[in-house]
Amino acid sequence: MTGTRRTPPGRAGRMRLRHSLDVAVRGADLLEQKLRILRSEHQRLLRAEETAARAWHDLLAEAEAESWLLRGLLLGGEPALDAAAAGIGSAEVTIEWTVSMGVRHPARVSTAVPTRPSAAAAPSNTALVHAEAAYGRAVRAAAEHAAAHAAAESVGAEVISTGHRVRALRRHWIPHLREALDRADLALEQSEHEDGVRRRWASRAAGGDGSATGR
Known part of the structure; x- marks a missing residue:
């Protein structure tokens, strides 16, 4: 709002306001177009x-991994679990990124679950x-x-x-x-009207002086 308070008077100020309004309208149009695309995305x-x-909740609800783990513990105990996990590294998650209308976000993800080493x-x-x-499967x-x-x-x-x-x-x-532009238009119209009145009065005054000198 501070830009309009610094607007110079007269035609230069009106042109500046007109330009600012055009830029604001074009900006709003572009943002609305961006908003439609973003909403669809x-x-x-x-x-x-x-x-x-x-998919993830279905796996959790089935509790397939937990069920098999409990069975394995019942059959072999914790030493069997420790031995099965020995030598296996952590899973690696790789994220591919993309940009949608200036917004950076994950596009896809790949998960590498380590295989059991041949020596393990x-x-x-x-x-x-x-x-x-x-x-x-649950990690993926x-x-x-x-x-x-x-x-x-x-x-x-x-x-x-x-x-x-x-x-x-x-x-x-x-x-x-728009309100500021309307005020500028009105002020410019009034100023031009006043200038016209002054010019007519000056012209009449100049004409009167000339006729008086002639006599």
């Missing part, structure tokens, strides 16, 4: 997040073998859900931010500029 990401969440001893019972495979599902959630959250935050900016322009800044 956000809906797509929300559906992807819902699908990933369902095999699990002492098949239940632990099944548990290992089931936990690998959890990583995919986390990436989908982060993507939806990032784009959703930009939707909110862009919506605020559009409303600020449409409801406050653009109306303010």
Whole structure:
């Protein structure tokens, strides 16, 4: 709002206000276009997040990994679990990033669950073998859900931010500029009218002086 208070009077000020209004309107139009695209992308990401969440929750509900682990412990005890885990590293999650309308967010995720080294001893019972495979699937599902959630959250935050900016322009800044432009138009019209009146009075006065000198 401070820009309009510093606007110079006359035609230069009116031109500046006109330019500022045009820029604000174009900016609001572009932001609304961005907002439409972002909302569409956000809906797509929300559906992807819902699908990933369902897959992960289904695995948790089935408790397949936990069931196989409990069976393996019953069959071989904790020493069997320690021996099965010996020499196996941690899973690695790789995230590929993308940018949607200026918003950086995860595009896809890949999870590398380490395989058992050839030198490592095999699990002492098949239940632990099944548990290992089931936990690998659960890790992949959890990583995919986390990436989908982060993507939806990032784009959703930009939707909110862009919506605020559009409303600020449409409801406050653009109306303010239009009011200021209307006042500038009125002031310029009044100034030109007053200048015209002064010129006519000056012309009449000059004409009267000339006729009086002639006599």
